[in-house]
Amino acid sequence: xxxxxxxxxxxxxxxxxxxxxxxxxxxxxxxxxxxxxxxxxxxxxxxxxxxxxxxxxxxxxxxxxxxxxxxxxxxxxxxxxxxxxxxxxxxxxxxxxxxxxxxxxxxxxxxxxxxxxxxxxxxxxxxxxxxxxxxxxxxxxxxxxxxxxxxxxxxxxxxxxxxxxxxxxxxxxxxxxxxxxxxxxxxxxxxxxxxxxxxxxxxxxxxxxxxxxxxxxxxxxxxxxxxxxxxxxxxxxxxxxxxxxxxxxxxxxxxxxxxxxxxxxxxxxxxxxxxxxxxxxxxxxxxxxxxxxxxxxxxxxxxxxxxxxxxxxxxxxxxxxxxxxxxxxxxxxxxxxxxxxxxxxxxxxxx
Amino acid sequence: xxxxxxxxxxxxxxxxxxxxxxxxxxxxxxxxxxxxxxxxxxxxxxxxxxxxxxxxxxxxxxxxxxxxxxxxxxxxxxxxxxxxxxxxxxxxxxxxxxxxxxxxxxxxxxxxxxxxxxxxxxxxxxxxxxxxxxxxxxxxxxxxxxxxxxxxxxxxxxxxxxxxxxxxxxxxxxxxxxxxxxxxxxxxxxxxxxxxxxxxxxxxxxxxxxxxxxxxxxxxxxxxxxxxxxxxxxxxxxxxxxxxxxxxxxxxxxxxxxxxxxxxxxxxxxxxxxxxxxxxx
Numbered sequence: 361x362x363x364x365x366x367x368x369x370x371x372x373x374x375x376x377x378x379x380x381x382x383x384x385x386x387x388x389x390x391x392x393x394x395x396x397x398x399x400x401x402x403x404x405x406x407x408x409x410x411x412x413x414x415x416x417x418x419x420x421x422x423x424x425x426x427x428x429x430x431x432x433x434x435x436x437x438x439x440x441x442x443x444x445x446x447x448x449x450x451x452x453x454x455x456x457x458x459x460x461x462x463x464x465x466x467x468x469x470x471x472x473x474x475x476x477x478x479x480x481x482x483x484x485x486x487x488x489x490x491x492x493x494x495x496x497x498x499x500x501x502x503x504x505x506x507x508x509x510x511x512x513x514x515x516x517x518x519x520x521x522x523x524x525x526x527x528x529x530x531x532x533x534x535x536x537x538x539x540x541x542x543x544x545x546x547x548x549x550x551x552x553x554x555x556x557x558x559x560x561x562x563x564x565x566x567x568x569x570x571x572x573x574x575x576x577x578x579x580x581x582x583x584x585x586x587x588x589x590x591x592x593x594x595x596x597x598x599x600x601x602x603x604x605x606x607x608x609x610x611x612x613x614x615x616x617x618x619x620x621x622x623x624x625x626x627x628x629x630x631x632x633x634x635x636x637x638x639x640x641x642x643x644x645x646x647x648x649x650x651x652x653x654x655x656x657x658x659x660x661x662x663x664x665x666x667x668x669x670x671x672x673x674x675x676x677x678x679x680x681x682x683x684x685x686x687x688x689x690x691x692x693x694x695x696x697x698x699x700x701x702x703x704x705x706x707x708x709x710x711x
Numbered sequence: 712x713x714x715x716x717x718x719x720x721x722x723x724x725x726x727x728x729x730x731x732x733x734x735x736x737x738x739x740x741x742x743x744x745x746x747x748x749x750x751x752x753x754x755x756x757x758x759x760x761x762x763x764x765x766x767x768x769x770x771x772x773x774x775x776x777x778x779x780x781x782x783x784x785x786x787x788x789x790x791x792x793x794x795x796x797x798x799x800x801x802x803x804x805x806x807x808x809x810x811x812x813x814x815x816x817x818x819x820x821x822x823x824x825x826x827x828x829x830x831x832x833x834x835x836x837x838x839x840x841x842x843x844x845x846x847x848x849x850x851x852x853x854x855x856x857x858x859x860x861x862x863x864x865x866x867x868x869x870x871x872x873x874x875x876x877x878x879x880x881x882x883x884x885x886x887x888x889x890x891x892x893x894x895x896x897x898x899x900x901x902x903x904x905x906x907x908x909x910x911x912x913x914x915x916x917x918x919x920x921x922x923x924x925x926x927x928x929x930x931x932x933x934x935x936x937x938x939x940x941x942x943x944x945x946x947x948x949x950x951x952x953x954x955x956x957x958x959x960x961x962x963x964x965x966x967x968x969x970x971x972x973x974x975x976x977x978x979x980x981x982x983x984x985x986x987x988x989x990x991x992x
Contacts, residue, residue, distance in 0.1 A: 361863070439857020439877030446854055447835035450713045456860055457835035528829065528940050529866035606937075608775065612818055613934050613948060614729075617777045623812060624774035626739070626820070629763055631771075632871040636862065704937070705868035708773055708820060 361530065362639045363698040366436035371520060372549075372694050374430025374463070375542065376687070379550020380423035380557075381470050382513040383578075384416065388473065388506025391574055392416075412477075413564045413571070418557040420474050426553075431463055455526050459519035466516050469509035476505060517546045524697075531603055532701035537596035544592060545690060548585040551578060552661060552679075552686045555668075559676040575675070579665040582682075586662025590654060593693070597650060600700070611707035622710025638706050642699030649696050657689025713834040715827060716843035722918035723845045723884055724824050724945035725904065726927050730952045732772075732911040734817030739770040741906030742821075742882075750887035752852060755875035767871040769882040770821040770903055776812030816951055819912070821903070822869035822882035823936060823944030824848050830861035830870060839879070846918070846945060847884045855879050866940050889914070917945050 392412055435441040448464070450457040480497040487493035521542035524533040555578060557563055564571045608622060609615030630638075642649065661682040668678040746769060747754045756766030828848055831839045838854035839861050841847070850861075850870075855878040862870040862879060870881045885901035888894060898905060904914040915924035927933065933947035976984055 437858065439859075439872065439874070439879075440855065443836070443854070443856040446837070446856055447858070450835050450837050453714045453832040454835045454860075456833065456858065460835065523833075523860070526833070527864050530863065611937060612773075612775060612816070613936055614775065614777060614816060614950070617814060617951065618779035620775050620777050620816075622773065623776040623815060624734075626736075626771035626773050627768075629765060631765065632767065632862070633868045636859070636872070637868075703863070704866035704940075708818075708868060710775075 361698045361701045361703060362636050363642070363695045364437060366433050368691065368694045368698065370430045370434035370437070371542075372430070372687070372690055373426045373433065375517060375520070375546040376549035376553060376690075377423045377426030377428075377430060378466070378513040378517050379546035379548065380419050380426065380553050381466070381550070382510050382547055383550045383554045384419040384423065384473065385469070385506040385508070385510030385513060387416075387419075387574075389503045389510060390506075391577075392502075415554075415558055415563040417474055418560065418563055419554060420470060422553055422557055423470060423550075427463070427466075455519055455522040459516065459523055462512065462516040462519050466509070466512040469505050469512055472505045473502075473509060476501065513546070514543065517543050529704035530701045531605075531704075532600045532697075535596060535599055537592055537599065541589070541592050541596060544585055544589050545693070548582070548589055548658075548661075549686060549690055551582045551585060552683045554578060555582065555665075555679040556683045559679045572672075576669060579669050582665040583662050583669075586658045586665070590658045590662075593650075593654065593658075605702060606704050606707045608707050608710045611704065622708075625709065633705055634709060634711075637703035638709065638711055639699055640711070642696055643702070646696070646700055649692060653689050653693040653696060655689070656685050657693055658686075660685040660689070713831050713837050713839060715831060715841055718826065719843055719846055720918050721845045721916055722824075722826065722945045723847055723889070723915070724917045724924075724947070725821075725884075725901070726913040726915070726917070726924045726933055726947050726949060727819055728911040728913070728927075728931075728949040729816050729818060730911075730931075730949060731909045732817040732819060732907075733909055734772055734774050734815075735908060736772050737906045737908055738819055738903035738912060739768055739772050741902040742770045743768055745885065745888070745902035746883070749883075749885075751880075751883060752876070754880060755873065757874055765874075767873045767880045769869075769871075769880070770819055771868070773818040773820060775816045775818055777814040777816060779813040814951065819903075820868060821946075822848060822884075823867055823942075823946040824882075824884060826943035826945060828942055829864040829940075833860045833864045835860070847886050848881070849883055849886065850879050850881055852876070852878050866937055866942075867944070884914075917947065 435444050438444060444460075447457055447460045451461050476497045480495055483493060484495065518539060521539040524530070525535065525538040528534050558575060558578070564575075567575070607615070607620070609618075609620035612620055614620045664678040664682040664685075668675045743754060754767050756764055758764050759766065824846055825848070826846065828841060831841050831848060834840075835858065836854050836856050838851045838856070840849060840851065842849065857872065857877045857879060859872050859879065862872060870879050872878075873880050885903075888901060889899050891899060900914045901912075904912045913924045913927060916922045917925055917928070919925060920929075927949065928947045931949040933949050935944040935947055938944075976987055979987060
């Protein structure tokens with residue numbers, strides 16, 4: 361399959377964006393409710409919402425930018441981008457349509473993460489204590505929003521992966537490892553971005569024991585996703601290499617007569633099918649590119665995470681290095697995912 | 712709606728006879744010609760007169776060689792490398808640098824109007840649909856967003872994207888001909904079928920077991936392409952008939968050419984023996 365820049369950017373960037381929001385959702389649900397100090401609102405009334413480090417908003421903004429950029433890139437692949445809204449209608453049968461619906465719905469809990477405390481803050485100013493106003497955004501509310509956000513991110517990335525894994529004519533995509541790999545890659549890239557954002561000045565205000573524990577947990581998670589993906593992609597490539605490719609005899613139904621070979625092509629120039637589905641460059645260089653993916657996307661960030669666990673002073677530098685290496689590696693991974701895949705129709709052309 | 716309609720009794724489709732298709736591409740050209748001016752709008756090409764012309768065709772004719780382990784004689788009549796278990800010297804054409812295929816099969820490839828087509832269910836907009844009344848798979852050009860997912864979903868290469876129009880194009884089974892009451896009833900068939908000079912293409916209702924083309928499929932063991940995908944193609948292909956392999960020279964079925972090979976010259980009268988020798992030079 362021809363690796364189209366728009367689709368590679370769509371899946372990598374939106375994947376990373378949903379990964380960041382997944383981390384944000386999980387942090388809201390699991391880590392941050394156990395806060396030390398309640399949020400103090402400027403008018404004097406105390407809120408029921410915990411104080412969160414600015415990292416929460418950093419994560420929201422980074423996720424928003426990456427998800428939106430990815431979705432805009434996906435429009436670039438369309439022949440008629442102005443009709444894109446029509447793609448929301450066929451969620452009953454189409455994974456692409458489900459992906460569109462899920463992607464838009466995920467904006468709601470993500471926006472709620474930053475909007476809910478603000479609305480409450482504004483209401484707190486308008487209705488000072490004693491006016492009978494009961495604050496409705498509690499830590500439980502925020503945890504619930506976090507859970508919904510995390511679930512919606514997982515659902516959206518699953519839909520994205522299923523667009524590809526549901527296509528039977530492309531054997532490398534119709535594979536049991538494709539959806540788990542998409543999910544884990546989203547989480548992995550989400551953690552890489554979270555690490556960099558947490559290392560920004562003032563993102564965590566001050567690193568006390570609790571924050572330090574959170575960072576360690578994040579680094580351990582990153583080392584685990586690196587290890588998991590290293591195994592997952594290796595299994596995936598073993599699967600892809602092991603299967604037999606559909607030959608011309610099989611495709612034409614003439615295999616019982618003898619060995620079938622393409623004798624004359626139907627056209628002298630390239631056509632849409634050979635251009636779109638007859639991409640062979642990647643399969644030629646597959647071994648090298650796979651090693652680049654494994655080293656850049658998984659091994660380097662994993663080792664850097666372990667390094668940062670051992671030497672906390674090197675964290676900021678390691679975070680940026682891991683992000684650059686990891687994102688470049690994931691771009692190569694996604695390029696290979698498309699470029700290596702062989703479409704069944706190519707058997708008719710004997711390629 | 713891209714969910715599939717309930718299975719219909721009527722399944723319009725084509726039956727293509729690979730035994731007699733001569734690979735003239737008349738079907739492909741007639742298809743392009745009709746659909747360029749048909750109800751579905753033009754089929755514009757990119758760079759049509761330039762160095763790299765590029766455009767949508769609904770029908771593509773491939774040609775395959777089938778290697779059966781047979782050496783061909785100059786006449787084109789096959790000769791098995793082994794005959795009744797005994798090895799035979801390979802006979803190729805002297806001075807020819809090109810091996811002659813044992814069997815050449817011309818193979819027109821177009822939309823098979825599957826009973827359960829994935830190209831329809833993957834469509835996010837409802838542009839791609841299967842007609843409930845006759846099973847024809849169509850694209851609504853006004854709804855198509857050109858995401859090309861349907862082309863990826865089809866293992867038969869039935870769909871091509873028109874960069875000039877920004878939408879997906881495919882065989883319509885000439886739905887604008889077969890029901891067209893302004894045409895003479897004899898012309899109410901797909902353009903490819905009407906154009907075929909060897910009548911290798913047949914159009915009809917494959918859902919009706921008594922129809923003429925269902926009879927052809929039953930008689931000639933018509934088959935569906937790549938049934939393993941489970942999309943249940945409606946169009947069927949009739950396989951090439953068994954070829955002579957040169958082993959059965961004395962059989963009643965052997966050709967006159969084969970029979971001449973067994974001629975015993977010594978039994979002939981002198982004049983004919985001379986004639987045979989002169990003609991054999």
